[in-house]
Amino acid sequence: MLDPVRVAKDFPILxxxxxxxxxxxxxxxxxxxxxxxxxxxxxxxxxxxHRGIYRISEEATERYEKxxxxxxxxxxxxxxxxxxxxxxxxxxxNLLSYTLGRQLKAxxxxxLSVMEHHSNMVPWQxxxxxxxxxxxxxxxxxxxxxxxDLKSKIGRKTRIVSLTHVSNVLxxxxxxxxxxxxxxxxxxxxxxxxxxxxxxxxxxxKSIDCDFMAFSGHKMLGPxxxxxxxxxxxxLMRLPPFMGGGDMIREVRLDGATWNxxxxxxxxxxxxxxxxxxxxxxxxxxxxxxxxxxxRHEMELMDYxxxxxxxxxxxxxxxxxxxxxxxxxxxxxxxxxxxxxxxxELNSRHLKISSQELHPHDISSYLDQSGIAVRAGHHCAMPxxxxxxxxxxxxxxxxxxxxxxxxxxxFIALENAKKAFAR
Amino acid sequence: MSEEEISAxxxxxxxxxxxxxxxxxGSNASMTEYNPICGDTVHFQLRIAGTVIxxxxxxxxxxxxxxxxxxxxxxxxxGKPIEYLESLTESGFLDVLGIKxxxxxxxxxxxxxxxxxxxxxxxx
Numbered sequence: 001m002l003d004p005v006r007v008a009k010d011f012p013i014l015x016x017x018x019x020x021x022x023x024x025x026x027x028x029x030x031x032x033x034x035x036x037x038x039x040x041x042x043x044x045x046x047x048x049x050h051r052g053i054y055r056i057s058e059e060a061t062e063r064y065e066k067x068x069x070x071x072x073x074x075x076x077x078x079x080x081x082x083x084x085x086x087x088x089x090x091x092x093x094n095l096l097s098y099t100l101g102r103q104l105k106a107x108x109x110x111x112l113s114v115m116e117h118h119s120n121m122v123p124w125q126x127x128x129x130x131x132x133x134x135x136x137x138x139x140x141x142x143x144x145x146x147x148x149d150l151k152s153k154i155g156r157k158t159r160i161v162s163l164t165h166v167s168n169v170l171x172x173x174x175x176x177x178x179x180x181x182x183x184x185x186x187x188x189x190x191x192x193x194x195x196x197x198x199x200x201x202x203x204x205x206k207s208i209d210c211d212f213m214a215f216s217g218h219k220m221l222g223p224x225x226x227x228x229x230x231x232x233x234x235x236l237m238r239l240p241p242f243m244g245g246g247d248m249i250r251e252v253r254l255d256g257a258t259w260n261x262x263x264x265x266x267x268x269x270x271x272x273x274x275x276x277x278x279x280x281x282x283x284x285x286x287x288x289x290x291x292x293x294x295x296r297h298e299m300e301l302m303d304y305x306x307x308x309x310x311x312x313x314x315x316x317x318x319x320x321x322x323x324x325x326x327x328x329x330x331x332x333x334x335x336x337x338x339x340x341x342x343x344x345e346l347n348s349r350h351l352k353i354s355s356q357e358l359h360p361h362d363i364s365s366y367l368d369q370s371g372i373a374v375r376a377g378h379h380c381a382m383p384x385x386x387x388x389x390x391x392x393x394x395x396x397x398x399x400x401x402x403x404x405x406x407x408x409x410x411f412i413a414l415e416n417a418k419k420a421f422a423r
Numbered sequence: 424m425s426e427e428e429i430s431a432x433x434x435x436x437x438x439x440x441x442x443x444x445x446x447x448x449g450s451n452a453s454m455t456e457y458n459p460i461c462g463d464t465v466h467f468q469l470r471i472a473g474t475v476i477x478x479x480x481x482x483x484x485x486x487x488x489x490x491x492x493x494x495x496x497x498x499x500x501x502g503k504p505i506e507y508l509e510s511l512t513e514s515g516f517l518d519v520l521g522i523k524x525x526x527x528x529x530x531x532x533x534x535x536x537x538x539x540x541x542x543x544x545x546x547x
Contacts, residue, residue, distance in 0.1 A: 340464045340484035342455065346446040361461055361486035361528065377461050391462040391484065421435065421487070 002293040008401040010285075020372040020409050025168050025196060025329050025397035027218045030282075034221055037281035038274045049273055050247060050264075064273050067280035068263075074283045075194075075213065076204030077230055081262040084229040084236070085271055089195040090119040092214030092229035093162070095266065096191060097123035099239040100160060106131025109157040111188070113137040113145055114387045115167045118380040120193045124162065133157070139387065143170035143319040151182065158188040165197035169379045169395065170319035171302070171329035173197070180209045189235075195219055199399075200298060200327055202291035205230055217275060222282035226275030229266070236262050243268040286400075294400055298328035301398050301407065305330050308411045314356050315414070318388060328398035331379070334358040334418060337391055358421050360394040366417040372410060430521030437491035442498055447480035452546035456538035458530050463489040467538035469500070471546065476500045476508065481535065488528055492520055493535035500539065508539055 008014045010031040014021060021029060045059040052058070065080070072083040086092045110124050114136050124134055135158075137150035145163070154161060161183035166173050176192050183190035192213040197203060199220030205213055212231045218224040231239075241248055241259055245268035250258045259265045286294065302323040309317050309332065317332040335357030360376035367374055375395045378385045385392065396410055424432075447453075447468040455466045463485030470478040479497040483490055499519070500508055516536050517524065524532050 337484065342466055342482070345466070345482040345484075348445075359486040361463075361488070361531065365486075365528065385462075 002289055002297040002400060004297065004401055004403040007289070008403075011401055014401055018371050020370075020406050022372060022374045022396040022398065022402065022406060022410060024399035024402075025219070025395065026375055027224065028199065028221050028399055029401065030223070031221055031285055033285050034223070034278050034281045038223065038278045041274050041277045046274075048270055060273055063277050064271070067276040070280045071228060071276075071283055072230075074287065075198060075215075075228075075230060076206050078206075079233050082231050082233045082236060084231065084263040084266040085276055086214075086227045086229050086266075087225055087272070088216040088218070088227035089117075089193060089214040090123075092212075092227055093120055093191075093193065094123045095229055095242045096162075096212055096214075097126060098242055100189070101127045101130070101132070102240055104130065104132050104159055107133065107157060108159045109133045109135055109155065110160045110162065111135050111137060111150070111153050111158055111183075113139070113150070113163055115139055115143070115145070115170055115172065115381065115384050116162075116164055117168050117193065117195070118382070119195075120162055120164060121383070124160075136383075137163075139170070139172075142321060143167070143172050143388075144325070145172065145174050145179075147178075150179070154182060154186045154188065156186075158183070158186050160189045160191060161186075162191035162193065164193040164195075165203075166200065166327040166329070167319065167381075167384075168196050168329060169331050169381050169384055169393065171326040171331070172319055173201075173325045173327055176208045176210065184209070196327060196329070199286070201295040211235055217279035217282065220279075220282055221285055222279035223275050226272045226279050228279075233262055236266070241265050241268075245269045247271070289400060297400065298398055299323045299326075301402065301404065302326050302328060302330065304404055305396075305398070305407050308407060312411065312414060312418075314418075318393065328402075329395060330397065331393040331395045333360065333390060333393055334363065334414070339389065339391060356422075358417060360392045362421065363394045363414070363417055366420065367410070367413050370409070370413045370416075372413055374410070427522065433495075434487055434491040434520070434522055437494040438487035441481075441490060441494040443478075443480045443494065443501075444482060445480055446482070447478055449478075450480070452542040454538045454542035454545060456534050456541065458485075458489070458534060461485070461531065463531050463534055465489060465493045465534045465538050467493065467496075467535055467542055469539065469542055469546075471505065471543070474504050474506070476503050476505060479539070481538075483535075485534070486528075486531055488520075488522070488524060489531040489534045492516075492532050493538075495520065496535045496539060505543060508543060511536065 011029045045056040047057040047060045049061040049064045068080045072080045135153040138146045180190045189211045192210040194213045194215040198215040217226040248268040320326045364376035450468040453468040465483040467481045479500045481493045
């Protein structure tokens with residue numbers, strides 16, 4: 001079992017007791033173990049990797065490569081050559097869109113879903129310039145991916161299916177192994193956006209059988225600026241490089257160059273060494289908690305949150321009602337603020353904003369006064385907001401250091417906000 | 424009640440019962456301003472006669488800060504010379520609102536002022 005109160009003691013920012021942090025889907029807090037690992041690197045062997053023929057450079061290289069092995073194993077990849085260090089999920093998907101995109105031609109199709117984060121949408125939309133067609137699978141009324149609709153979007157011309165494992169707004173946990181099968185049956189590549197799943201559940205890239213997976217360190221107790229692109233090595237091998245520069249080359253002549261082996265072919269320039277070491281420490285921390293425990297903890301917490309949510313009048317929340325397929329993300333609105341249409345607004349007779357509605361910005365500002373940090377806005381998923389028929393939502397997201405107490409604080413403050421804004 | 428609490432109450436009153444909300448007949452300067460980060464929208468309308476703002480109204484959708492500040496601005500501008508609007512600075516307007524807004528919500532608070540200034544410019 002995971003005891004969130006004990007876990008929270010490892011996080012200095014939370015031990016002061018004045019912060020209820022419910023925005024871990026945006027970024028998580030960092031335990032001392034991660035900060036210590038980074039500090040130890042800085043103070044004992046800070047140097048550049050893969051180059052120096054001296055002791056501390058060899059030590060730095062060893063820590064950097066050990067970090068890669070450790071993080072590879074954490075997601076079930078046996079070959080560290082398939083673990084490319086990048087800045088974050090966004091960069092990983094841009095890398096894929098650039099390199100895979102060079103091999104696509106007009107008429108080829110990419111299948112995404114309406115629940116994708118902008119980072120798994122915009123990089124693919126770049127390819128429309130060369131005539132690549134983007135198709136979007138829809139969701140059902142509970143915010144689950146609609147399998148029939150997805151099936152109808154995947155066809156003969158589909159080259160890439162790229163879907164999120166867990167929605168950052170709805171919390172929906174997608175059945176990625178089934179989705180991989182669906183994509184592979186159509187001879188398409190299958191990419192998983194793991195930004196909201198790798199930090200929160202046990203996961204194995206081999207059993208999912210995804211071709212690529214992207215995730216970010218800062219959403220899993222690690223530092224910002226380090227993320228991972230996992231790829232099947234035989235597929236990564238066939239891709240052209242992404243950025244050019246040092247470390248990614250084998251040999252450079254004045255008239256060209258040849259590329260380094262995996263994964264260095266995709267790691268141009270001095271990498272984020274301390275970031276990789278910090279992320280490796282975060283992986284150790286999570287492994288120590290046990291990812292099964294992490295998942296169970298969030299499931300139980302969400303079960304509680306959804307029950308409490310049902311007690312608040314005018315509160316609507318989004319995503320599946322079954323906590324088994326709902327991650328630790330709770331998006332909600334109090335009242336429904338209708339979309340704005342200028343013409344109808346100018347000609348409307350009802351010239352008053354009704355009083356049961358609380359705008360997400362007002363909610364988060366109000367909660368902030370009680371030391372509760374939640375997110376408000378479109379959560380980098382504007383097409384999903386449109387699909388849900390809302391302008392924005394508030395979002396509370398939970399992690400290993402959050403307890404039922406935090407959920408209680410949230411709901412008490414929400415009741416108070418409703419009273420404060422009532423007129 | 425502290426001064427800031429009073430300001431917050433005034434904001435809330437304007438939000439729930441906005442002044443000068445709706446279509447302005449005979450409007451000859453208008454502009455819609457939109458904050459892509461949160462979707463807040465203000466459509467500001469003015470009726471200008473010579474160098475004077477005869478009337479001002481708005482419609483919009485968004486958080487209390489964005490809508491209440493638009494409501495307060497319509498009150499402030501009625502009957503004033505255009506020069507008054509043109510010389511109204513962002514910090515001056517925030518002072519009038521009297522609430523502390525963090526950088527994240529400053530844009531919400533200034534949405535209507537930006538719309539009003541752009542409306543005047545566009546009408547020339």
